[in-house]
Amino acid sequence: MCASVVSVNVGQVRVIEWQGQRFSTGIFKTPVKGPLRVMTLGLRGDEQADLTVRGGKEKAVYAYPSEHYEYWKNQLQVDLPFGMLGENLTTQGLLEESVHTGDSFEVGSAELIVTRPRFPCYKLGMKFDSMEMVKRFQLSGRSGFYLAVLKEGEIAAGDQIREIAPNTNASTIAEIFKSEQ
Numbered sequence: 001m002c003a004s005v006v007s008v009n010v011g012q013v014r015v016i017e018w019q020g021q022r023f024s025t026g027i028f029k030t031p032v033k034g035p036l037r038v039m040t041l042g043l044r045g046d047e048q049a050d051l052t053v054r055g056g057k058e059k060a061v062y063a064y065p066s067e068h069y070e071y072w073k074n075q076l077q078v079d080l081p082f083g084m085l086g087e088n089l090t091t092q093g094l095l096e097e098s099v100h101t102g103d104s105f106e107v108g109s110a111e112l113i114v115t116r117p118r119f120p121c122y123k124l125g126m127k128f129d130s131m132e133m134v135k136r137f138q139l140s141g142r143s144g145f146y147l148a149v150l151k152e153g154e155i156a157a158g159d160q161i162r163e164i165a166p167n168t169n170a171s172t173i174a175e176i177f178k179s180e181q
Contacts (some may be wrong), residue, residue: 112149131178
């Protein structure tokens, strides 16, 4: 397996007005340069607005394959910068069909373990100014996945992602995402 971090992305909680209502969200992520500390509850400088759906130990880091950006560029007819889908790590070489829950990886000096796929909420629709985006995201099967932090450390764009312990007896992220829709 040859996988790497393409982009490390963080964002602060913002209050957004959408369709006449105000919402707090941390979905607006932008790439950072240089190494960033990853801790038990996420990346330094990153915030989540609703810890019932994102964040906490089991959803500390959200990873999304860079390979999916071409699909979204074609679907939406716009260029999308990395982090646009709310991910902390834009990766290369880790797809939902080959990643299992419980797979653990060394990334930079940190160790991370896959916990579950992402199921999008209305905030993805809000970010794209269309609730249709939530449905399109679900139908695409391109969910990305959450990671828990086994060992705190530093992560940077360009870091290799090395598998420490595969959990091939578990379901893949794609299988879980499909079964829970």
